[in-house]
Each structure stands twice: as structure tokens, then as C-alpha cells.
Amino acid sequence: SKVKVAINGYGTIGKRVADAVTMQDDMEIIGIAKTRPNYEAFVAHDKGYNVYTLADRVDDMKKAGIPAAGSVEDMAAEADIVVDCTPGGVGEKNKALYEKAGVKAIWQGGEDHELAGCSFNAEANYAEALGRDFVRVVSCNTTGLCRVIYPLDQEYGVKKVRVTLMRRSADPNDIKTGPINAIIPNPIKLPSHHGPDVKSIMPHINITSTAVKLSTTLMHVHTLNMELEKDCTSEDVKDLFAKQSRIRFIEQGISSTAEIMELAKDIGRPRGDMWENSVWKDSVTMYEGELYFFQGIHQESIVIPENVDAIRAMMELEKDGAKSIAKTNKAMGL
Numbered sequence: 001s002k003v004k005v006a007i008n009g010y011g012t013i014g015k016r017v018a019d020a021v022t023m024q025d026d027m028e029i030i031g032i033a034k035t036r037p038n039y040e041a042f043v044a045h046d047k048g049y050n051v052y053t054l055a056d057r058v059d060d061m062k063k064a065g066i067p068a069a070g071s072v073e074d075m076a077a078e079a080d081i082v083v084d085c086t087p088g089g090v091g092e093k094n095k096a097l098y099e100k101a102g103v104k105a106i107w108q109g110g111e112d113h114e115l116a117g118c119s120f121n122a123e124a125n126y127a128e129a130l131g132r133d134f135v136r137v138v139s140c141n142t143t144g145l146c147r148v149i150y151p152l153d154q155e156y157g158v159k160k161v162r163v164t165l166m167r168r169s170a171d172p173n174d175i176k177t178g179p180i181n182a183i184i185p186n187p188i189k190l191p192s193h194h195g196p197d198v199k200s201i202m203p204h205i206n207i208t209s210t211a212v213k214l215s216t217t218l219m220h221v222h223t224l225n226m227e228l229e230k231d232c233t234s235e236d237v238k239d240l241f242a243k244q245s246r247i248r249f250i251e252q253g254i255s256s257t258a259e260i261m262e263l264a265k266d267i268g269r270p271r272g273d274m275w276e277n278s279v280w281k282d283s284v285t286m287y288e289g290e291l292y293f294f295q296g297i298h299q300e301s302i303v304i305p306e307n308v309d310a311i312r313a314m315m316e317l318e319k320d321g322a323k324s325i326a327k328t329n330k331a332m333g334l
């Protein structure tokens, strides 16, 4: 029988994880939890997901026209594993609920590493999550960094990483966050925490980061500069990246994140998602012994395949990370 997965928090990440799990043959969605009966709750209901809600809101859901299947506690009791996709900082409060229900849980990058005690990236440390009760799938930025740093470290040894993160300031559906016309160094005190979060997965990596927020909703862009232990050429790095299933080369005249998002729609990706790192091929350059390149990170979707792999590792559906990655990719169409 399939592993029973529940989604707590059906927003940007939660709805995508639900659909990705549904595409797999070894796991299924037994319910999603939503706080309010808004359009997303109705779409979830129409898609056939059982819609759960907070214990004191079950009647509100019913009155609004969604025959709520029950409370989050009821949902947790039905599930083998809960993927917590509530807003950053909220997920922490649900830990006691999961412990009480005796259910495994995955949190997202908005929570601290310590909450789960294991941070996850499918390529870099799949085996660490095998059989674990609690795991945190790292943020979009950290996922994007791990996917390029890990193979480079394996092949050439990474001596030092410097990264500047140019971050989208809001998701496309977010009407409350800005700026709409400014660039914000954020945080101003340096270095930022973003790059070093990679150490929650690869503690030995020497990395510093700076970050700014831009007036856009279309992806983050990273400028990377790396010193490697072994000599290699730009072509060697391109060959290595070409072998990574979750890195896509951006070329053929694509010069912006807007066009990457258009490409994702053109190739028929659900919600226009780009699950892979988008590395501008022509930017990959060895210059005076150091590596430079640009990559785009689709914040709304890059962590979705990683959540599927984390479920597979924690439920021990597959012991071999490479096999899980291949299975997830095939089912999703990566």
C-alpha cells in the first residue's frame, strides 16, 4: 500500500508538494489542511483532496461549503507522514501535535535546523534522512546552492564559496510584501545567513553570502564565485553540471528570469514551475583560477522534488538516493 502523506499548510509550497506526491506511485495524499475556506481550499476540494482545518474552524469550513473532513489532529492521525508547509516560524508550533500523533514530519526552510535536527538535500545527504522521524527540507536558496556546490565538492573539492543572492521580494500571489520600487540590502549586517545555511547539510563547506531584495516576483538570481582545490576548466564544470538531473542550462537567447518563467510555461510545466537550477551556460567561467557563474532559482518550486525524496528516505521506500531522485524526476517529468 502507498505511504499516506498529509499536507499541513496549503499555500505556495504545500499545494505543489500535494500535486507532486500525487504523481508518485508509492505515496498518496490523504488530506491537506487549510486555515481559511478561500479559493485555494475550494480548488483543493475540487481536485479531490480531503480538506482539513484547525480544530476550532471545522464548522466555519462546513458553513462555507467545504465538508471539512476534520481537524489537523484528525488528519495527522490518518497519516504516516505530515509535510508541514505552514509559514516560517509557524511549523515549529506543530511539533508537539506531530509527536502526540506519532507521525513523522517534514518542515520547510523557514524553520530552524534544530527543530528537525536533520536538514535535507536529496543529492547531498539523502542517506542521513533514512528512517528519521523529523527532517527539514532547506530553503529554495539553500537547495539551489547545495545542488551546485555538492557535485563540485565531490569532483574538485570546494575551498571557498562566495555568493551574492539577488532575491525576489515577494511571490507572484503576494499582495502584501514589497518593495515595489527599491533595492534593499537585506540583511545589512554581513555576511548574511543564507549561504552558511548550506553548512546545515555540508558542515565542512566554507561559504559566505550577501543578499539584496529586488522589486520582482520572478525568481532569485545567485552570483557565485568559488575557489576549488583541484584545477579544472570552464568546460569541465559545464560537463559536470550537464550530468546533474536537477540543473538546467539556460541558453538559446534567454537573458532574464522573465524568459525562464516563459520557458517553463512553454514546456508545459504545472503552474509554470521550473524545478531545476537555471544555470546560464555562457556565464560558467574560470577566471584567474576561480569559478564564476549565474544561476536562477524558482523559489516557488525548486524544493518540491526534494520534499518527495525526503518522504521516500524517511519512510525508507528507497535506500539509494540516486534511485529516489530518478524515480521522482521521472514521475514529475524533470
Ligand code: NAD
Residues within 6 Å of the ligand: 008, 009, 010, 011, 012, 013, 014, 033, 034, 035, 036, 085, 086, 087, 088, 089, 090, 108, 109, 110, 111, 138, 139, 140, 171, 299, 300, 303
Ligand atoms: P504560504 O504563506 O504561501 O503558505 C502557507 C500556508 O499555510 C497558507 O495557506 C496559510 O493559510 C497556511 N497556514 C497558516 N497558518 C497555519 C496553521 N497554523 N496551520 C495550518 N496552515 C496554516 O507560505 P509558503 O511560501 O508556502 O512557505 C511555507 C514554508 O516553505 C515556509 O517555511 C517557507 O520559508 C518555505 N519556503 C518558501 C518558499 C517560497 O519561495 N515561497 C520557498 C522555499 C521554502
